[in-house]
Amino acid sequence: MNASVCHPAARLARTAALLVAAVAVIAGGPPTRAAEPSLADLQRQLAQLAASVQQLSEENRALREHQAQVDRQLAQLGAPATGAPAAPGAAAAAQAAVAANASALPAAAATAAPSSAGTPVSSSLGSLGGLRLWGYGELYYTHPVDEPAQTRMDLARAVFGIGYQFSDRTEFNSEYEVEHAVSSADDVGEFEVEQFYVDQRVSDAVTVRAGLFLMPFGFLNEHHEPTNFYGVQRNFVETLIIPSTWREGGFNLHGDTAGGFGWNVGVTTGFDLSKWDFQPEFPPYRTALELEDSDIAPLQASHQELALANARHLSQYVALSYYGVPGLTIGGAVSSGKAVAAGPGDPRVTLWEGHVRWTPGPFDFTALYARGTISDLAATNELFPGSPNPIPSSFYGYYLQGAWQAWEHGDYRLAPFARFERYNLGASWAGSSGPDIPTGLVPMSATPGDFGYWPKYQDRVWTVGANFYITPHVVLKADYQWFDENSNFKRYDLGLGLAF
């Protein structure tokens, strides 16, 4: 949840595009050898220029009106976008918009990429005396090519958010989610509170936040609206290594500096390893979709989500980002704290990540690396010899992604992308030589005759696909994924996502 800067950002994007086009027109299109322009050429160029200037001026007026509104809102909200220093560009856009600086335009272009509609557009709905509503949701169809029986279609999540502005200094935000459409004791879905916090702007430089809030790690965790990422499903690194949507209870301080740095430091609840399943009888997942939903990855399995969380040990984190250079975001974060143990020992969980995003022109490049470690597990794993799922001492993932704003027409926008990612849920082990995984065919479930292979816990995944935006708030997605190790996970996916 961030400040409502999407509309101005979109407009900035269009403005930027028009400006570039105008400049190109003035420059005579693609660079050519200097040739003597004829009078007719000059007149035509002048007419085009006049038309462009007219359009620009209209845009500018609308933009300025909106800017004023945003300024008012930001003054009220105390720049909440600064609570997310790792934000890809929305924070940059907010700052840039406030600065009303032409140099902010490339950054705005960056935000015109997926994140343009990722922030709640409460202003478009009108604020009912301080109350704000927003939401997002996504459906997908996933078809594992080699296992068509595992084809699924799902309403992955339907999320709504409620916020309230108590004063120009104090603000409340909350987000609620229904996963898999139907939530009950007998159904696969879940209803959960994803965020529930109060922000208190103590000064222009510092805001205090307390409650249940998203951890500022990576790109996706704080900006996981479907319009904010490429690909139908969230990427594996930011699902398995950084356990999006990762939220903890506690408090933090965050703010921005004039030099373009964002910072966020907090104390939160930690992880509970005592819930670890050392003895799954059947493979915990058999498709890529199940891998993401299985909660088998180390931090997925042990995060507490502030549900009667054990708070004997608290964790601390620091997150920093830099977005002073337009079109470039660099960020990193580290969290560390003791966890509830699963056996003898005193384990400490540490997760750190670093990410970069660069948006030159129509391109959007991102790279992220995340690594987690858990200490003092030898004695615990030694109690479970033969386990196919001991607790790993380290796990990591990274990805490289490139996207391209290929085509745009009015609200429609097509952005193909490609991504390579690697994840390893068991880079090292203590007290165990690794998971004791059956190599041959094994029963996959209690259904007789249902045989398959135990999946591998690390992989390299290639994804190609495209996001097609119908509006900045509604996106159709398609992608195809190949897996090196679990090659039977190969699949294509279609998706529909929206955010408002």
Added chain:
Amino acid sequence: MWAWRAAGAAAAACALLNACGGGDGSGGTPPPPTGLSARALAGQALFFDKTLSASGQQSCGTCHVPARAFTADPATDHGLPVPLGGRSMDLPGFRNTPSLLYTRFTPAFFLDDDTPTGGFFRDGRASSLAVQAEQPFVSEFEMANQDAAEVSARLQASSATLQLFVAAFGTAVLSDPEATLAAIGSALAAFETEDPRFAPFSSKFDAWLDGQVALSSSEQNGLALFNNPGKGNCTACHPSVSQGYSSHPLFTDFTYDNIGVPRNWSIPANLPDPKSPVSGVPLDYLPAPLNVPADAEYAYYDLGLCGPFAPPANDPNPRPDLSHSSWLCGQFKVPTLRNVAITAPYFHNGALPTLHKLVQFYVTRDINNNTGNNPYAVPAGPGGNPYQAVGTFFLAAEGTPDLYQYNDLPVLWDGNVNVGETPYTLPTFAGGNAPTLTAAEIDDLVAFLCTLTDGFDPQNPGSYNVPAQCAPGAE
């Protein structure tokens, strides 16, 4: 004065914790602690009082022998896998006596997502320890009292036991025989709950969990095979980790399973002409068949959850009627594996005599199908079925291979047998099946099971009473 009080408090705490002396490594039972409540002391007396039976020769402790982890000693039952009882001690029962150790952690019967879980007796038909403890008193082929009134009369004639009973319950309850029997049940339940002899957690495995002893490589490998879902997969039903019922692993999840055990022709009820092997009297107390089709191969089948033994009439929390849940036919409760090395024979019908044969049964049950129609056959020849010589465990009364696989079930319910989980079956693929465990792995698994016997003293490991079948080289 305070020094005496402190010493007294320490002694009481010591006794309650049973942490100071008392425990011995001989495999026998330590002397009873002194911290039992009045009810539990009454229960202890009731447990061993033979005069409460119609025959005068049977108490709870006759079939639930403390030295054998509170299971029966076949030597005292004419070598039968089921206990002998009745007024003349000549009537055989139906099922292998379950161990009373660790039963106090059993939950009352409930359906967990349609999965039957918990309950007392091998079919979960009693909802609590107390309800279960009352039944043998009035069971025709056990302590054989006609009714609660006869039990009450016998209690009042047994002066030492009566004294402890009255100390716990008073005398008013004696005027109502049903209430007396209920009080007897609750006293026995208190004894089984409070007395630490019923949950010692003093096995070599427990010592290893506490870091006080190392397992041998064979035992360690056996535990790994026990846990491995592609090998033994035993932990799927006999979890080697705590399930929350106790802080220690109980090696049962209290669910039910139908593993298609072989018919045990040593149980007189299973014979075509059921009669007492001692006196020859016919067994007219055999229950009417339930869920047994008229054309079944044999007349009597014990079908467990869907079977003929109904929940006790006076159970305040009765198990639902499962007689129409035919998919549950043949399911029996997963027992604990603690002390399994000293509680032979195995399964609800005592069909398997040793741990080694038991694990072999799991591995070869479907591979060695001898009926001529085996979808799980391993092709013959070198590298083929290494357990060819073991043959099938499903024998007819004459001792030759039975025509029927799973011959302790009517053919109608063969579909209920668990065939989907390791280690029973593996997929047939080109080249046929392969057994999940090699002979050496079976030995290691048995070695691990032998570590679950209570009475291990880490300070004095040599005193561990190694059961005969756990001795190196035993078969």
